[in-house]
Amino acid sequence: MRAVTIRPSSARSLEVRDVPEPVPGRGELLVEGLAVGVCGTDKEILAGEYGWAPPGEERLILGHESLGRVREAPPGSGFEAGDLVVGVVRRPDPEPCGACAHGEFDMCRNGRYTERGIKERHGYGSECWTVEGDYAVRVDPGLEEVGVLLEPTTVVAKAWEQVERVGGRAWFEPRRALVTGAGPIGLLAALLGVQRGLDVHVLDRVTDGPKPDLVAALGATYHSEDIDRVASSVRPDVVIEATGAGHLVFDAMAGTATYGIVCLTGVSPKGRQLSVDAGTINRELVLENDAVVGSVNANLRHYRHAADALAKADRGWLERMITRRVPLERAEEAFAAQDDDIKVVITLTG
Structure with a gap:
């Protein structure tokens, strides 16, 4: 079978090549791969900046944003042939740490977790793959064209769970949310904010293309002005920061309403320096009871919440998020950015 592979730490080593057909182990599903999404992490791996092959192997099969159809399922697994499924990305460390032992492997304390398509486990970017039944999530049959969005969701x-848990330290009834960045993570954050009944505002620098229309179709408000102006007019109770741009991170922290919560989901690049007034930031965080929390990865609970959110979303809106589909044999094209790209997907079937 064919798979999208790279040699970790070697830039531009992507190659679609033949690899052995997977053989399902005890308790594993055999899955026909339908699609994988491409995100910033995949691009970092392709650039040689990140990623580890499985022990004893030179190449890594890419793909952590998965979608597939079950071919074979073991009895008692809860799955049947024909089911649409997504594979969970992370696996707990083998010891395990306390967090992993309680099913919170997204919060691993010792860093010895592994991840499909990223860290020491082959990904889902192949025509066929296997996954443990306990790490597969069923997708609504009506989401065949867009189910690949489940992992970023x-x-x-x-x-949003982190925001609500932090807010739960006291009375918490947020009304307005600001999402910085209208890429896939930002748009999906806006979707879940709207589903929560919030007045959602999205900030991005582009003024045309599909992003403003997608935000408007949610019933949210799109902004392209300076963040200081937007934050001062919106006064958000919650900010979901989805760019990783250093100046936006600090401006978002300064722009919330009293008792505001900022959740950082964007990863900032290394090597860039900013001059910030740490004293003012500290003073505002303390005197306004503000909170800033970082969030990355997801556990099984979040996969189920994401599946529910996509099942409730407008299918046409989700389809518009996927702006380009690239066939497996031309997978390298998926990593070359084009104007108006939002989510690019590699299709694994003919």
């Missing part, structure tokens, strides 16, 4: 499902 888990990221924001966890982010």
Whole structure:
């Protein structure tokens, strides 16, 4: 079978090549791969900046944003042939740490977790793959064209959960939310904010293309002005930061309403320096009871919440988020950015 592979730590080593057909182990599903999404992490791996092959192997099969159809399922697994499924990305460390032992492997304390398509486990970017039944999530049959969005939706499902848990330290009834960035994570964060009944505002620098229309179709408000102006007019109770741009991170922290919560989901690049007034930031955080929390990855609970959120969403809106589909044999094209790209998907079937 064919798979999208790279040699970790070697830039531009992507190759679609033949690899052995997987053989399901005890308790594993055999799955026909339908699609994988491409995100910033995949691009970092392709650039040689990140990623580890399985022990004893030179190449890594890419793909952590998965969608597939079950071919074979073991008795008692809860799955049947024909089911649409997504594979969970992370696996707990083998010891395990306390968090992993309680099913919170997204919060692993010792860093010895593994991840499909990223860290020491082959990903889902192949024509066929296997996954443990305990790490597979069933997808609504009506989501065949867009179910590949489930994994990025888990990221924001966890982010919103983190916000609500932090808010739960006292009375908490947020009304307005600001999402910085209208890429896939930002748009999905806005979707879940709207589903929560919030007045959602999205900030991005582009002024045309599909992003403003997608935000408007949610019933949210799109902004392209300076963040200081937007934050001062919106006064958000919650900010979901989805860009990783350093200046936006600090401006978002300064722009919330009293008792505001900022959840950082974007990963900032290394090596860039900013001058910030740490004293003012500290003073505002303390005197306004503000909170800033980082959030990454997801556990099984977040996958189920994400599946529910996508099942409730407008299918046409989700389809518009996927702006380009690239066939497996031309997988490298998926990593070359084009104007108006939002989510690019590699299709694994003919």
